[in-house]
Amino acid sequence: MNRRRFLFSLGAATAAAGGAYAWRRDATTLPPLPPGEILGASNTVGHRLRQMDFPEPTETLQVPIVIVGGGVAGLSAGWKLQKSGFTDFVILELESEVGGNARSGENAITAYPWGAHYLPFPTQESRAVRELLADFGVLQGDPCAAAPVYDERYINFAPQERLYAHGVWHDGLWPQVGVRQRDFDQYRRFLDLMDDFQRRRGSDGRKAFAIPIDFSARDPELLALDRLSMRDFLLQQGLDSEPLHWYVNYACRDDYGCRHHDTSAWMGIHYFASRDALARDADRDDVLTWPEGNGWLIKQLRQRLAGHLLPNAMAWRVSALDRAVRVDAYQTREKRSVRRLAQTVIWAAPLFQAPRICREMTADRAAAIGAFEYAPWLVANLSLRGFPLERRGAPLSWDNVLYDSDALGYVVATHQHRAAHQEQTVFTWYHALSDGAPDVERRRLLQTPWTTWAEKILGELSRPHPDIRQQATRLDLFRWGHAMVRPRVGFVWGEARQRLLQTQDRVLFAHSDLSGYSVFEEAHYRGILAAERALAAS
Numbered sequence: 001m002n003r004r005r006f007l008f009s010l011g012a013a014t015a016a017a018g019g020a021y022a023w024r025r026d027a028t029t030l031p032p033l034p035p036g037e038i039l040g041a042s043n044t045v046g047h048r049l050r051q052m053d054f055p056e057p058t059e060t061l062q063v064p065i066v067i068v069g070g071g072v073a074g075l076s077a078g079w080k081l082q083k084s085g086f087t088d089f090v091i092l093e094l095e096s097e098v099g100g101n102a103r104s105g106e107n108a109i110t111a112y113p114w115g116a117h118y119l120p121f122p123t124q125e126s127r128a129v130r131e132l133l134a135d136f137g138v139l140q141g142d143p144c145a146a147a148p149v150y151d152e153r154y155i156n157f158a159p160q161e162r163l164y165a166h167g168v169w170h171d172g173l174w175p176q177v178g179v180r181q182r183d184f185d186q187y188r189r190f191l192d193l194m195d196d197f198q199r200r201r202g203s204d205g206r207k208a209f210a211i212p213i214d215f216s217a218r219d220p221e222l223l224a225l226d227r228l229s230m231r232d233f234l235l236q237q238g239l240d241s242e243p244l245h246w247y248v249n250y251a252c253r254d255d256y257g258c259r260h261h262d263t264s265a266w267m268g269i270h271y272f273a274s275r276d277a278l279a280r281d282a283d284r285d286d287v288l289t290w291p292e293g294n295g296w297l298i299k300q301l302r303q304r305l306a307g308h309l310l311p312n313a314m315a316w317r318v319s320a321l322d323r324a325v326r327v328d329a330y331q332t333r334e335k336r337s338v339r340r341l342a343q344t345v346i347w348a349a350p351l352f353q354a355p356r357i358c359r360e361m362t363a364d365r366a367a368a369i370g371a372f373e374y375a376p377w378l379v380a381n382l383s384l385r386g387f388p389l390e391r392r393g394a395p396l397s398w399d400n401v402l403y404d405s406d407a408l409g410y411v412v413a414t415h416q417h418r419a420a421h422q423e424q425t426v427f428t429w430y431h432a433l434s435d436g437a438p439d440v441e442r443r444r445l446l447q448t449p450w451t452t453w454a455e456k457i458l459g460e461l462s463r464p465h466p467d468i469r470q471q472a473t474r475l476d477l478f479r480w481g482h483a484m485v486r487p488r489v490g491f492v493w494g495e496a497r498q499r500l501l502q503t504q505d506r507v508l509f510a511h512s513d514l515s516g517y518s519v520f521e522e523a524h525y526r527g528i529l530a531a532e533r534a535l536a537a538s
């Protein structure tokens, strides 16, 4: 979620005044939980890869380029091939739908995200993302403009975000009551520091912190920040304010699924210092968003790539022969495997699967992949028959965050609707499980039953919205066991990732994992790069 910088005014605490609502709840009269279920992602299919009990192929096809994985990276690779006039390719996707963790859902009320929900204005270095947005009509005019024009329907409507702390909703993500002058001073100092990093160039003349990450300076002094945690970086700067640590920790949990004591300081700073893109007629902190989040972008890609997409097809063996690469995929609907002989394979599935599937992978590359850690996430979509009661303070915003919570808050899927009056809505609630080690948290994610999650979510949301349980009509969950690669201390500029970035031969890695952190722009960039290499080789 985007963090709008809070414009200081100590008098702003008055924003919290007015509209007080008194609510009494009798625990014995709690309404029953709404209906709901755990919908995805289908880890049972993926777990078959451990057993490798797939039938041998019954058919062999020749396909010059096979893309494994229909997430943003795989679809972007396909989009680039098609744009370049190359049409002889297929995208294999193990799920019943493409989109990966940018997928979305829809009910009678609205479309809503199951994962990624916004795209910041792309930097000048994210040129291919700008071209994609121009292709979709989101960016209008010159994609290379310093401050492009974006279709205002897709720029987040105000109010953008608010924080629930001390029983009051605050505008923005910085609490405006209950903090001391020294907290404000430290917050201001932190922002100044981040502004300096944003302006900074490395000794090689590149931007210190760029998106895509590949465009960043390789200045050793800057890269040394990767060996420090974001928490320790703050403390080294004399920044020990508790609300400031909450704020930075929240940013790390929200974007990286990692607490700030686990997150590389280089990545922590990257979050605040890399986004320098401008847009005409929009604020710098605005973002692009849709009711279904980045699922809208997936829908556009899906339409353009119809005819190339093969859902319910899981690659389980990739083997380089003398003259071709053999891709065996189990097609779950037909319950059979099909072999495809390709000149080039674009591997856009998560990297952790590759050592099991790519048979000729060298031991050092497999070991490098072993160093990748993944954060588990839970996403809930909560349908409401009416907008819930509000505690006092800032009004309902697109993004709504709770200070005393291990979760990340919720976005309102109907926020970008243009209807003047809406009765029902859907809240999309996010939780990166980051308290313990990733494998422990992954077990917790998968073993916790729906009812426990539902009680947690409704219990937490009933603090700012006392009648949320009465309003709830449905609550569905998506569990992302390997939601995103964790940019932990030492990882992003460490040896493992660098080893995997070295150009490969006929199996080209394209997943966002390669960037060491997970956002749309990186996934898109990796897909485009792999497509360009595949085209050069064909």
Ligand SMILES: Cc1cc2nc3c(=O)[nH]c(=O)nc-3n(C[C@H](O)[C@H](O)[C@H](O)COP(=O)(O)OP(=O)(O)OC[C@H]3O[C@@H](n4cnc5c(N)ncnc54)[C@H](O)[C@@H]3O)c2cc1C
Pocket: 001, 068, 069, 070, 071, 072, 073, 074, 092, 093, 094, 095, 098, 099, 100, 101, 102, 114, 115, 116, 117, 118, 119, 294, 313, 314, 315, 316, 348, 349, 350, 353, 377, 379, 430, 480, 483, 484, 510, 511, 512, 513, 517, 518, 519, 520, 521, 523
């Ligand atoms: C909860 C959540 C919220 C997020 N929010 C944002 C956000 O707001 N903004 C943002 O920019 N980014 C966000 N991200 C990150 C963003 O969604 C990802 O960076 C991006 O979608 C990753 O795309 P990808 O193609 O690299 O990988 P994936 O999405 O992992 O796609 C890989 C695809 O490969 C398929 N696959 C796996 N194994 C096989 C196989 N053996 N055979 C065939 N197919 C296979 C998978 O099913 C999947 O579809 C979020 C991520 C999560 C989890």
